[in-house]
Amino acid sequence: MKASLEFFLKFYRVSDWIKVLGLVLIPCILFKASITDTLKLIFITSLLLAYGFSINDFFDFKLRGEKNLVAEMYKKKKHTTLLMLILPPLLSLYFSFFIFSMSFSLLLFLLAFIICYVYSAPQVRLRDRKILDILSNSMFILIFCYSYFYFTQSISLIFLFFLILYINYFLVSEIIHELSHWKRDKSSGRVSTVIWLGEEASLAFAKLIIISGIIVSLIFYFFFSSYFKILPIVSILFSFFRLMRIKSWKYPFYKLRTKIFGSEEGILYIILLFLFNYFS
Numbered sequence: 001m002k003a004s005l006e007f008f009l010k011f012y013r014v015s016d017w018i019k020v021l022g023l024v025l026i027p028c029i030l031f032k033a034s035i036t037d038t039l040k041l042i043f044i045t046s047l048l049l050a051y052g053f054s055i056n057d058f059f060d061f062k063l064r065g066e067k068n069l070v071a072e073m074y075k076k077k078k079h080t081t082l083l084m085l086i087l088p089p090l091l092s093l094y095f096s097f098f099i100f101s102m103s104f105s106l107l108l109f110l111l112a113f114i115i116c117y118v119y120s121a122p123q124v125r126l127r128d129r130k131i132l133d134i135l136s137n138s139m140f141i142l143i144f145c146y147s148y149f150y151f152t153q154s155i156s157l158i159f160l161f162f163l164i165l166y167i168n169y170f171l172v173s174e175i176i177h178e179l180s181h182w183k184r185d186k187s188s189g190r191v192s193t194v195i196w197l198g199e200e201a202s203l204a205f206a207k208l209i210i211i212s213g214i215i216v217s218l219i220f221y222f223f224f225s226s227y228f229k230i231l232p233i234v235s236i237l238f239s240f241f242r243l244m245r246i247k248s249w250k251y252p253f254y255k256l257r258t259k260i261f262g263s264e265e266g267i268l269y270i271i272l273l274f275l276f277n278y279f280s
Helices: 003-012 014-032 035-063 067-078 078-100 104-118 132-137 141-151 157-179 181-187 193-199 199-223 232-249 253-259 263-280
Strands: none
Touching: 003 067, 003 263, 014 035, 014 141, 014 157, 014 232, 014 263, 035 078, 035 104, 035 141, 067 078, 078 104, 104 141, 104 181, 132 263, 141 157, 157 181, 157 193, 157 199, 157 232, 157 253, 157 263, 181 193, 193 199, 199 232, 232 253
16 A cells, blocks of 8 residues: 555655645635635645646656656556556546636636646647746746635735746746756757756846846835735845855756755745734
């Protein structure tokens, strides 16, 4: 039983995306969601992410011969592997219509679903197209959006703040991710944003994005009510840490992606929002 669970967790790369579920928790806390609604959103998002990450491994194996668990499984048990790849997208589509009905959230979820496919699929493969590769990686923000609009149809300052904040973060994160394997990508013929810009320009671009995030956070500081002002302050502090870490970082870049304080910043927002909404 334990071995089977570990296999499923690795096959669907749960450890790589579980932290993204924080984008679901933020709207749930903002709107004091019931446990039932929170679990619904976590469930449908987990299916979406399991589908996106596993199908990415499959196409990486089929198109570039990359070694991963999906590839190993496919060579041994082709039909079982295909079934495991098909189940998450089928289940996520099926349950999305029950959870979101015919709403704006459903449209956003379906958009995220499509991007999960075209990000890796050979017909389009956004991950191999400059600019579109880092933009499509920001599809994670759609998780925050459909979770937010599940509870309301109005746009608030707090929504805009987190929308801009996380787009900013995912752009920087993807640039660093591409920097970690740009030489391998170049030798394989891939034309990513980092290969197109070059290493120096890519780092400068990442710094520019972070600085723009600091400026935006300062603007939000003056518009937020008193107890929400702590959120842009936290954003500015983490942005400065991130900027200093990138400026002082030496090779290899693959270690840098885990050291730009993304998870820590997200957890702090969740804690602060929980305190604001339930104890203020």
